[in-house]
Amino acid sequence: MEIKEASTNDNEVLTEITKKSKAYWGYSEEQILKWSDNLTISKDYIENNFVFKLVNNNEIVGYYSFIIKEEKNIILDNLFILPEYIGKGFGKYLMIDFLNRMKNKNFEKITLDAEPNAENFYIKIGFKKIGEFETSIKDRFMPIMEMNL
Structure with a gap:
């Protein structure tokens, strides 16, 4: 197993992984279609x-991806x-790689919006729930989660 930087040519495979992974939690095909834009990883995104x-x-x-929101x-x-x-x-293997990349980079905080079914995964890694917001599904x-570095 190895983790390496994705190339723009990986966009279709990453999109397929995203949709299959989301569907794993029991969302209907119809719901996955509604979320299609949000679940698509474009070449530009990469x-x-x-x-x-x-x-x-x-x-x-x-895969995982991150965005530098602000300097810290x-x-x-x-x-x-x-x-x-x-x-x-x-998933833990990916998280460990991500957290190791963040070490010694002067970042102070990581935030994420968690799939509700994955909230406990992030808690076990060390994230704390700091809020939540209602989705398109009533x-x-x-969960909005945060980890201080």
Whole structure:
């Protein structure tokens, strides 16, 4: 397994991983279609942000991306893995890589909007819930999470 910087040519694979991973949590095909724009990773997105892919046996099985919000703050924008790898340590592997990249960089805080089903994953990593907001699905709330570095 290795993690390396994604190229713009990875956009379709990363989009597919994002949609499959989201669907893993029981969202309907109709809902995934409604979210299609938000779940699409474009070539421009890869070019303009920090995107790292997880390669296992020559297959991209997951990725994460982050945005530098302000000089001292980072947003973990995406972290997705293929459903068959969920619960097997691959997400944690990605998070450890991400956190290691943030060390010694003068950043003070990481924030993210968590998939509600993944909230406990982020809590185990060391994030704290600082708020939430209602999504396009009635009575579904996205946790806003934060970690101080």
